[in-house]
Amino acid sequence: MLTSARNVADLVRASAQRGPSHVAVVDVASGVSLTWETIDGAIDAFARRLADSGLEPGDRVAVRLPTSPEFVVAVFGVLRAGGVVVPTGPGNPSRELQRILADSGATLLVGDGEGSDAQVVDVPDVNA
Numbered sequence: 001m002l003t004s005a006r007n008v009a010d011l012v013r014a015s016a017q018r019g020p021s022h023v024a025v026v027d028v029a030s031g032v033s034l035t036w037e038t039i040d041g042a043i044d045a046f047a048r049r050l051a052d053s054g055l056e057p058g059d060r061v062a063v064r065l066p067t068s069p070e071f072v073v074a075v076f077g078v079l080r081a082g083g084v085v086v087p088t089g090p091g092n093p094s095r096e097l098q099r100i101l102a103d104s105g106a107t108l109l110v111g112d113g114e115g116s117d118a119q120v121v122d123v124p125d126v127n128a
Helices: 008-018 036-052 069-080 094-104
Strands: 023-027 032-035 060-064 084-087 108-111 119-121
Touching: 008 023, 008 036, 008 069, 023 036, 023 069, 032 036, 036 069, 060 069, 060 094, 069 084, 069 108, 084 094
Parallel strands: 060 084, 060 108, 108 119
Antiparallel strands: 023 032
16 A cells, blocks of 8 residues: 655655554664664654754755664655755765765765764664
8 A cells, every 4th residue: 555655754654653563674784673663763853853953944964874774764864854865975085075065055964074064963863
């Protein structure tokens, strides 16, 4: 059954409502499995933190994290808060990061903000 969604982050909420205890994300590096309920709660908490940091709908947010549950929460949290995700690799040199931030107009950055002028937002807590 398809669900009407404003954006893809709404699909996470729908999955959490259908099967809150079902596994949503498996972190193969640590062996930790997270349920839809846990992920959805972490996304909500992170979206609130972004809004408290000044995020307005349509604002760009750079996400500079490795592939991980934190990356998942950051991306969906930005979307749920109405932002636009600007993915950037954690290994990008500072000069490349500055170019990406300037070209995209991102003023918030999730992850390692070394070498940037963006306001850095702490990495999301996946167990929020």
